[in-house]
Amino acid sequence: MRMDQAKRLKVLEKENARLKKLLAESELDKAILREAASENY
Template sequence: MPRGTKFKPEEIISKLREAEVELARGKKIPEVCKQIGVTEQTYYRWKEEHDGLRMNQAKRLKELEKENARLKRLLADAEPDKAILKEAASGNF
């Protein structure tokens, strides 16, 4: 895949499982990374983020991360309005 291609959580977990199988067969990490089509750095990052997760857990985690980011944006957008209303209510306008 081209550089910078995003993988879905299911694909990442699948590739990590494939890597585990190959490592159990005695292959070295650089060989396994080449086989699954990612860099060693990506492999280690994925392993840290997704190791031990099942497919449905990974999907849910991504959904929650998206929802969290959306809520943070909404809160950031509401803060200036809240400050203006607070100032107006105190009579300092």
């Protein structure tokens, strides 16, 4: 693997981790909202 490819891979891995964190936070928010909505009805 060339150096520029290794750097690009590292950037993509970092971006992937960031997006996974955002997705996890979004799923948690949805679960909290579902729980709150179910308690109201």
